[in-house]
Amino acid sequence: MGAVRTKRKPRAVREQQMLDAAVQLFGQRGYMAASMDEIAERAGVSKPLVYLYLNSKEDLFGACIRREATALTEAVRSKVRPDMPAERQLWEGLRAFFTHTAQHPEGWTVLHRQAHTQGEPFAAEVAAVRAEFIAFVAQLILAAARDRAAPCARGDGGPGERHVPALPEHEATGLAEALVGAAESLAAWANATPGVTAHQAAATLMNFAWAGLGNLMEGRAWSPSAA
Amino acid sequence: MGAVRTKRKPRAVREQQMLDAAVQLFGQRGYMAASMDEIAERAGVSKPLVYLYLNSKEDLFGACIRREATALTEAVRSKVRPDMPAERQLWEGLRAFFTHTAQHPEGWTVLHRQAHTQGEPFAAEVAAVRAEFIAFVAQLILAAARDRAAPCARGDGGPGERHVPALPEHEATGLAEALVGAAESLAAWANATPGVTAHQAAATLMNFAWAGLGNLMEGRAWSPSAA
Numbered sequence: 001m002g003a004v005r006t007k008r009k010p011r012a013v014r015e016q017q018m019l020d021a022a023v024q025l026f027g028q029r030g031y032m033a034a035s036m037d038e039i040a041e042r043a044g045v046s047k048p049l050v051y052l053y054l055n056s057k058e059d060l061f062g063a064c065i066r067r068e069a070t071a072l073t074e075a076v077r078s079k080v081r082p083d084m085p086a087e088r089q090l091w092e093g094l095r096a097f098f099t100h101t102a103q104h105p106e107g108w109t110v111l112h113r114q115a116h117t118q119g120e121p122f123a124a125e126v127a128a129v130r131a132e133f134i135a136f137v138a139q140l141i142l143a144a145a146r147d148r149a150a151p152c153a154r155g156d157g158g159p160g161e162r163h164v165p166a167l168p169e170h171e172a173t174g175l176a177e178a179l180v181g182a183a184e185s186l187a188a189w190a191n192a193t194p195g196v197t198a199h200q201a202a203a204t205l206m207n208f209a210w211a212g213l214g215n216l217m218e219g220r221a222w223s224p225s226a227a
Numbered sequence: 228m229g230a231v232r233t234k235r236k237p238r239a240v241r242e243q244q245m246l247d248a249a250v251q252l253f254g255q256r257g258y259m260a261a262s263m264d265e266i267a268e269r270a271g272v273s274k275p276l277v278y279l280y281l282n283s284k285e286d287l288f289g290a291c292i293r294r295e296a297t298a299l300t301e302a303v304r305s306k307v308r309p310d311m312p313a314e315r316q317l318w319e320g321l322r323a324f325f326t327h328t329a330q331h332p333e334g335w336t337v338l339h340r341q342a343h344t345q346g347e348p349f350a351a352e353v354a355a356v357r358a359e360f361i362a363f364v365a366q367l368i369l370a371a372a373r374d375r376a377a378p379c380a381r382g383d384g385g386p387g388e389r390h391v392p393a394l395p396e397h398e399a400t401g402l403a404e405a406l407v408g409a410a411e412s413l414a415a416w417a418n419a420t421p422g423v424t425a426h427q428a429a430a431t432l433m434n435f436a437w438a439g440l441g442n443l444m445e446g447r448a449w450s451p452s453a454a
Contacts, residue, residue: 117345171431175434178431178432181410189400189401204402209435
């Protein structure tokens with residue numbers, strides 16, 4: 001009895017091993033080509049145990065998506081503190097994003113590519129996480145715009161504390177869509193391109209984004225007539 | 228004989244009707260859910276004729292991807308003339324991109340989402356078109372950077388006509404990846420958001436991108452120490 005017990009690992013540990021193996025294989029080969037036999041073998045467990053714990057290949061795939069999405073979201077949020085200036089929040093968030101996707105390339109492939117290939121409910125789960133990210137980035141952009149607009153608005157003798165923000169909310173959402181799309185594209189490129197570090201990818205996007213956003217927040221919008 | 232002939236349309240016309248119907252149904256329902264029966268019905272032809280002309284559902288899907296990719300590429304390239312200033316090329320290219328994706332929402336869904344769901348060879352075909360787009364945008368960014376760097380470099384008494392560009396080539400590729408990723412994300416958002424016009428989406432991205440790129444090209448890179 002004692003010998004058997006020392007060989008046994010807690011269920012939570014086994015499950016993480018299964019998810020580790022599954023994310024690797026799904027990411028490298030795609031959902032269809034990854035077999036439950038191979039996932040069990042790589043996890044060092046029996047195939048019946050994988051089915052016992054995670055029910056089916058579909059459920060295992062769903063568990064992978066949820067785990068990778070949560071890990072990515074937490075990696076970014078843990079580095080972005082609301083008391084930082086917006087510019088620093090954006091930089092820390094981008095660095096955390098590119099560091100995490102570089103350290104977990106298969107996890108990123110599962111989220112960015114594989115999740116869409118198996119239709120619902122997986123595509124909807126990833127879309128929900130993405131929508132949360134975009135709302136988070138849009139709030140960050142709006143907060144930055146408010147910070148910059150505030151000194152003038154408060155100094156002009158207006159009737160109250162509230163002032164008209166320099167940036168309309170739907171414009172902030174559009175900018176957040178652009179920024180998140182750019183980050184997704186760059187993460188896949190950085191992972192596929194030898195020699196591109198997470199820091200470089202983050203700096204490229206910060207360079208691309210910040211001066212543009214910064215100008216917008218100062219009310220200096222680009223105009224077609226200038227081109 | 229004469230009556231039969233007047234009813235007949237040329238093969239090329241019939242094929243375009245089949246592709247029109249297929250793109251609509253693939254874009255609206257996805258590859259799996261779109262049936263050949265429905266495609267034939269919507270195209271106003273018999274199902275055997277669809278198979279005779281396009282061989283299989285897979286081949287029909289491939290033909291849709293190629294037609295939509297070619298149409299999008301041509302729509303953008305036709306508006307971007309090399310004699311324009313880089314800023315104008317970028318603006319015209321973005322306007323053409325968002326106008327085309329707004330006018331062909333199902334075609335865009337097929338390219339952006341559906342093509343990845345059926346694995347190879349479709350994902351590879353779309354990836355090849357995307358790589359061409361990115362190379363095109365990277366060249367545009369490099370040309371703009373050279374234009375801006377040239378006056379100083381030529382005035383400093385260097386040994387020849389050639390000068391060190393302000394922007395390294397791999398950095399231009401990274402920026403092009405970011406810009407194309409941002410455009411893809413915004414196009415899907417604009418199509419899904421009532422009231423967002425192609426012009427607005429193009430202006431949002433131009434605002435986001437140009438001031439940032441413009442600063443880079445003037446040698447004013449963003450630096451982490453500033454945040």
